[in-house]
Amino acid sequence: MSGSELLDRRLVVVTGKGGVGKSTVSAALAMLAARRGKRVLVAEVDARERVAPMLGGRPSGPVIREVLPGISTVDVDPRHALEEYALMVVKVRAIYQAVFENRVVRFFLRAVPSLAETLMLGKILHEARSETSGRPRWDLVVVDAPATGHAVQLLGVPRALLATVPGGPLRRDAEWMQALLSDPVRTAIALVSLPEEMPVTETAELDARIGKELSLPRGPVFLNAMPRELYTEGERERLRAVLDAPPPLGPAARAAVLQAEQRVRASAQATRLRELVGRPLIPLPLLAFDRWGRRAVERIADAMEGQV
Ligand SMILES: Nc1ncnc2c1ncn2[C@@H]1O[C@H](COP(=O)(O)OP(=O)(O)O)[C@@H](O)[C@H]1O
Ligand SMILES: [Mg+2]
Numbered sequence: 001m002s003g004s005e006l007l008d009r010r011l012v013v014v015t016g017k018g019g020v021g022k023s024t025v026s027a028a029l030a031m032l033a034a035r036r037g038k039r040v041l042v043a044e045v046d047a048r049e050r051v052a053p054m055l056g057g058r059p060s061g062p063v064i065r066e067v068l069p070g071i072s073t074v075d076v077d078p079r080h081a082l083e084e085y086a087l088m089v090v091k092v093r094a095i096y097q098a099v100f101e102n103r104v105v106r107f108f109l110r111a112v113p114s115l116a117e118t119l120m121l122g123k124i125l126h127e128a129r130s131e132t133s134g135r136p137r138w139d140l141v142v143v144d145a146p147a148t149g150h151a152v153q154l155l156g157v158p159r160a161l162l163a164t165v166p167g168g169p170l171r172r173d174a175e176w177m178q179a180l181l182s183d184p185v186r187t188a189i190a191l192v193s194l195p196e197e198m199p200v201t202e203t204a205e206l207d208a209r210i211g212k213e214l215s216l217p218r219g220p221v222f223l224n225a226m227p228r229e230l231y232t233e234g235e236r237e238r239l240r241a242v243l244d245a246p247p248p249l250g251p252a253a254r255a256a257v258l259q260a261e262q263r264v265r266a267s268a269q270a271t272r273l274r275e276l277v278g279r280p281l282i283p284l285p286l287l288a289f290d291r292w293g294r295r296a297v298e299r300i301a302d303a304m305e306g307q308v
Contacts, residue, residue, distance in 0.1 A: 006029075006188055006190065006219055006220060006308040007029070007032065007033045007036065007038065007140060007308060009140065009185075009186055009187055009188050009219075010128050010129070010136065010138075010139075010140065010141065010180075010186040010187070011125070011128045011140075011141050011143070011180065011181075011186060011187045011188075012029060012140065012141075012142050012143070012187075012188050012189075012190055012219065013143040013145050013151075013155065013187070013188070013189045013190065014026045014029070014142065014143060014144055014145055014190050014191075014192060015145040015146070015147065015148065015151035015189065015190075015191060015192070015206070016147065016148070016191050016192035016193055016199070016202075016203060016206070017147055017148055017193070017194075017198075017199050017202045017203070018147040018148075020192045020193055020194050020199055020224055021192050021194070021222070021224035021225065021284070022144055022145070022147070022192050023044070023047065023050040023051050023054060023144050024054065024224070024292070024296070024297060024300055025190070025192045025222050025224065025284070025300070026042055026044075026051055026142050026143075026144035027042065027051050027054045027055055027144075027297045027300075028284075028297050028298075028300040028301040028304055029142050029190075029301075029304070029308070030042045030051075030055070030071045030140075030142050031055070031068075031071065031297060031298065031301040032301045032304055032305065032308065033070075033139065033140045033142075034068065034069065034070035034071045035301070037070070038070065038139035038140050039070055039072075039137075039138055039139050039140075040070060040071050040072070040138060040139065040140045040141070040142060041064065041072050041073070041074065041127055041138045041140075041141045041142070042071065042072070042073045042074075042141075042142045042143075042144060043073075043074050043075075043076050043123075043124045043127065043141060043142070043143050043144065044060070044073065044074070044075045044076065044144040045076050045120055045124070045143060045144065045145050045146055045154065046076065046077050046078060046120065046146055046150075047075065047144060047146070049061070049075045050144075051073050051144055052065075052067045052073040053293070054292065054293060054294065054296075054297050055067045055068050055071060055073070055294055055297065056068065056293065056294040057073070059075065060073040060074050060075050061074075061075055062074065062075055062076070062077065062080040064127075076120045076123055076124060077120075078116030078117075078119070078120060081116065081119035081120045081122075081123055082115070082116060082119055084119075084123070085119050114153070114157055114160065117153055117154045117157045118157050118161070120154065121154055121155075121157050121158070121177065122173060122177065124141065124143055125176075125177050125180055125181070127141055128141040128180065128186075129176075129180060148202060148206050151206075152206070152209055152210075152213070152214065155181065155189070155210070155214055155216060156213075156214055157174075157177070158174045158175075158177040158178035158181060159178060159214065159215075161173075161174035162174050162175065162178060181216055182215060182216055182217065183217070184217035187216070187217055188217050188218070188219030188220075189210050189216050189217065189218055189219055190219040190220055190221070190222065191203055191206060191207055191210075191218075191219075191220075191221045191222065192221075192222045192224055193221060193222070193223055193224065193273060193281075194223070194224055194225050195223055195225070195226055195227075195265075195266035195267070195269040195270050195273075196266075196269055197269060200269050200272055200273045200276070203221065203273060203276075203277070204273065204276035204277055207221065207276075207277045220279075220280075220281075220282050220308065221273065221277055221279070221281050221282065222281070222282045222283075222284055223270055223273065223281040223282065223283045223284065224284045225284065225285075225286040225287075226266055226270065226283040226284060226285060226286055227259070227262050227263045227266050227286045228263065228285065228286070229263055230256070230259055230260060230263065231256065231260045236257065236260050239253045239256050239257050239260070240253075240257060243257065270283065282304065282307045282308065283303075284300055284303050284304070285299070285300075285303050287299055287300070
């Protein structure tokens, strides 16, 4: 798939190893889509509600709220999803509170582990296909999904249900959920990695699992925090020649050589990842910001411009 179609999807799921920049990429994709006039929802799954603050707003909580023109966010957490579901079944909040006090909710979440995932995914996918007066409520739903293993569990829910539930409303839900998730026209699973050994290995494994184990449409791989190319090979040679010069030249040259080597190592990992996943990567720059907020996300969105 070429990156240029990514934002024409209805649903983009962003996942990868912990801390690689999933929330940043989710926020930047939303910003880019909003710049193109799309109405976007970012759904954070069981996360620390980082996306709304990254866009300059308050943490969203469980109710959908617009944080920037065209961009709304919501935090989808398992307890709230279960409560909503139980309320739908029991209808009256007073009865719900009497019957489902927290202890019971906690018990359910432990006893039926994929119940929480089912409800969370159901809620997100419901948003992705919901319509108001004949047109889609959202042009794009971006899911800031959990890290690797938990994401596979979440995305595997409809498949697991189809394999175990013979009929009834739950099976019908699983059928439309799987149809939406596995449709390459409407959905893409985007991965985020870093140009380092462990994240590259984990990204390649996750990419293979999404394709082979889950049969879901694989989208682009973002290579986040790529250091800039600061020196040519000739300049690196000249820096190495003055490493032992007296201060300030020697120490400055040593710092520059360290930076240059970081870029060389990152490039090697980028090549490794590109070969492992068998398709081009979308590099995003390593940025220096004291506060990781809206300005940083804007810079990442700028870097994505023309690549997605
Ligand atoms: N391109 C980048 N350049 C520099 N630092 C980054 C970059 N992307 C992310 N970070 C840093 O990494 C932190 C984690 O990013 P985040 O998007 O929250 O990751 P995740 O959602 O995968 O846990 C950010 O708060 C920021 O400090
Ligand atoms: Mg995050």
